[in-house]
Amino acid sequence: MTIDTAPKQRWWSRIAHPGQFVAWTAPLLWPLVILTGALFVVGLYFAFFSSPEDYQMGDTVRIMYVHVPNAWLSQFVYGVMAVSALGTLVWRHPLADVSMKAAAPLGALFTALALFTGALWGRPTWGTFWEWDGRMTSTLILLFIYLGIIALWRAFDDQLRAARVVAVFTLVGAVNIPIIKFSVDWWSTLHQPASVFRADGPRMPGSILTPLFVMFFAFTLLFVTLQLKAMHTEIKRRRVMTLQRKAAQGAGT
Amino acid sequence: MIDLGPHAVFIVWAYVGVAIGVAGLIVWTMADARSTARRLAVLEARRSRQSSERVE
Numbered sequence: 001m002t003i004d005t006a007p008k009q010r011w012w013s014r015i016a017h018p019g020q021f022v023a024w025t026a027p028l029l030w031p032l033v034i035l036t037g038a039l040f041v042v043g044l045y046f047a048f049f050s051s052p053e054d055y056q057m058g059d060t061v062r063i064m065y066v067h068v069p070n071a072w073l074s075q076f077v078y079g080v081m082a083v084s085a086l087g088t089l090v091w092r093h094p095l096a097d098v099s100m101k102a103a104a105p106l107g108a109l110f111t112a113l114a115l116f117t118g119a120l121w122g123r124p125t126w127g128t129f130w131e132w133d134g135r136m137t138s139t140l141i142l143l144f145i146y147l148g149i150i151a152l153w154r155a156f157d158d159q160l161r162a163a164r165v166v167a168v169f170t171l172v173g174a175v176n177i178p179i180i181k182f183s184v185d186w187w188s189t190l191h192q193p194a195s196v197f198r199a200d201g202p203r204m205p206g207s208i209l210t211p212l213f214v215m216f217f218a219f220t221l222l223f224v225t226l227q228l229k230a231m232h233t234e235i236k237r238r239r240v241m242t243l244q245r246k247a248a249q250g251a252g253t
Numbered sequence: 254m255i256d257l258g259p260h261a262v263f264i265v266w267a268y269v270g271v272a273i274g275v276a277g278l279i280v281w282t283m284a285d286a287r288s289t290a291r292r293l294a295v296l297e298a299r300r301s302r303q304s305s306e307r308v309e
Contacts, residue, residue, distance in 0.1 A: 048255055059258040063267045070271070106278065113274050120267040124260040222275065226282050233286040236293050243296040250303075 032225040039218035046211035067117035069219035077107030082174045085167035097163035102230035108146035134183030135191040145173040
């Protein structure tokens with residue numbers, strides 16, 4: 001009789017192993033691409049051809065269908081990075097480092113697009129592209145935090161050390177997310193308060209909610225697809241760095 | 254195309270800007286994936302060639 005003394009890996013440890021992760025998520029990419037593309041086609045059809053103009057804002061309400069999903073992603077991507085940062089600091093998991101690094105440029109772009117579409121919506125609605133109020137200023141700070149995180153990743157050759165520094169910075173920066181969320185309640189602002197996810201239900205009709213939700217899921221799936229692809233690339237980049245280091249060590253001996 | 258009213262220019266530029274941004278992000282993600290995969294393939298081919306030479 002033999003006794004199995006090898007430590008047993010839990011199932012989540014197995015699927016979170018970087019090599020295993022690429023193997024089981026790679027077949028998901030094409031279905032995600034097709035689903036995302038289909039949602040964008042349906043969402044854009046609803047946004048332009050099958051939704052009414054707003055009784056006050058007129059056709060400019062159609063900017064909401066790209067502004068709200070980008071604004072949501074600017075905060076959701078940061079949430080993904082903050083959870084990954086915990087994975088880095090608490091469990092020292094390499095996949096958490098990879099997730100954190102892959103998400104930063106995506107979050108930066110979604111934040112920039114939220115600011116861009118917000119400015120273009122603000123001019124005809126409020127009469128100004130920009131106002132230094134709570135919501136807009138805290139979102140601009142979020143963009144600077146993303147850019148700082150991207151710069152930090154690039155400042156370190158040792159990516160393990162970079163991950164720990166970036167994780168701490170990410171968790172400190174996370175304080176900005178509730179500030180963005182509640183800025184419209186705390187301070188006097190041009191920006192409207194929450195009007196979709198409210199305790200008493202959404203404050204807009206179904207004909208406007210439908211394109212908003214379709215575009216919301218289209219953009220969220222776009223992020224999931226790009227995040228997976230970027231994580232695969234980051235895992236390969238780390239393998240490249242390991243092989244280059246081994247080659248350099250071999251050449252030196 | 255539907256009539257977008259007096260503020261059409263803001264609506265069109267919002268969608269054009271998002272389209273350019275998203276397209277750029279997709280192209281950058283794919284280009285990064287391809288160049289990294291190519292570098293990895295070259296390094297692994299070199300490594301397997303070196304290990305087979307060592308065996309001989």
